[in-house]
Amino acid sequence: MPQVSAVRFPYASYLRVYEPLGAFPEPERGHWERYAHEAEPRAVEEELRERLTAVLATPPLPAPERESADAFVLWSGDTPLICPWTTRLRCWEALGETAELFPPTVLDAALPPAVREQAAADHARHLERHPDARAWIRQAAWSVPLSWFVLVGDEDREYDRGADDEAPLLRYRTPMAQARRRVARGLRALRDSVAAADPSERGVRQAGGPLVTSLVDVGRWLEEFHPRALVELDYGGLAHVLPPELLDADRSAADVASGIRALGVGDDVVAGEAYARLVERWRAVRERQFAN
Numbered sequence: 001m002p003q004v005s006a007v008r009f010p011y012a013s014y015l016r017v018y019e020p021l022g023a024f025p026e027p028e029r030g031h032w033e034r035y036a037h038e039a040e041p042r043a044v045e046e047e048l049r050e051r052l053t054a055v056l057a058t059p060p061l062p063a064p065e066r067e068s069a070d071a072f073v074l075w076s077g078d079t080p081l082i083c084p085w086t087t088r089l090r091c092w093e094a095l096g097e098t099a100e101l102f103p104p105t106v107l108d109a110a111l112p113p114a115v116r117e118q119a120a121a122d123h124a125r126h127l128e129r130h131p132d133a134r135a136w137i138r139q140a141a142w143s144v145p146l147s148w149f150v151l152v153g154d155e156d157r158e159y160d161r162g163a164d165d166e167a168p169l170l171r172y173r174t175p176m177a178q179a180r181r182r183v184a185r186g187l188r189a190l191r192d193s194v195a196a197a198d199p200s201e202r203g204v205r206q207a208g209g210p211l212v213t214s215l216v217d218v219g220r221w222l223e224e225f226h227p228r229a230l231v232e233l234d235y236g237g238l239a240h241v242l243p244p245e246l247l248d249a250d251r252s253a254a255d256v257a258s259g260i261r262a263l264g265v266g267d268d269v270v271a272g273e274a275y276a277r278l279v280e281r282w283r284a285v286r287e288r289q290f291a292n
Helices: 028-038 044-055 087-095 104-110 113-129 146-150 176-196 204-222 244-249 252-264 268-290
Strands: 012-020 071-076 079-084 137-141 157-160 169-175 230-234
Touching (some): 012 071, 087 113, 146 176, 146 252, 169 176, 176 204, 176 252
Antiparallel strands (some): 071 079, 157 169, 169 230
C-alpha cells in the first residue's frame, strides 16, 4: 500500500489498462521487459509530482517535451502487465477539456493562450506522425463515469480504509475479456430500453441514452488492447476526500449492474431505484468540489 505523500491528490478517478509484454512491438517490448524487472515500482503520486512541477513552472509546460518512459506494473505470477503512463499524450488530451472546467480568466492566468496554442499544434503534429497513438489511462475529475462501472462487477471490488500513514484505496480489477462481455451485455440492454422508451416521458429509460454513448466510446477504446489485458477502475484521489463510511457503503458497480439487468427485463421500478442511488451518491461527491 503506498504511503500518503506531501502531494495534494487531484480528486480524479482513473481507468487503466495493463497489457502483457506480447502486446508491445519491439523495441518497446524490450524496454518494458527490462523496466518491469529492473525499475523501482512507480506510484501514482510520483507522476502527479512531476506534472505539478511542470505546470507551476514559468512559463508553464502543459505537456512534457518527451513522452514518458515510465509505467505502472502489475504481476500475474511471473508475468508482468504494463500500463504505460503516456503522460505527454494524456496532457494534450486533457488540455482540450480544460475550457469546459475553468472560466476563461482563470484558464488564461494558469495557461496563457499562446501556451495552449503551441501545445495544440504539437499534439496535431504528433497525431500526423502517429495516427494510432492512444493512452492506456483515462481519468475523470470529481466523479467516476457510470459507463466505467459497467466494465466491472461487485466481486472485483477491492477496498482498504488505510491506517496511519497509509492512503485509502478503492478499486476494481477485471480481465479484459470479462470487461468486453459486460460492455456488450450492457449495450444490448440499454439500447433495447431506450428504443422502448416513450418520448413523452422522462425517466430512467431515457437517461440510458447518454450512458449508451459513453459506453460505446469506452468499448471502442477497450478493443484497441490485447484480449489478455487487465482493466482497472481506481477511485484515485476521490478515496482521499470521501469519508470512510461513504466508501464502505459504495456499491456503485453493483447498482449499475442491477439497473441494467432490470432494464433488460422491463422492470423500471428496480432500475429507477438503482439509478436514484447512483445519482444521489455521485451528486454528493461532485458537490464537494465547491466546499471550502
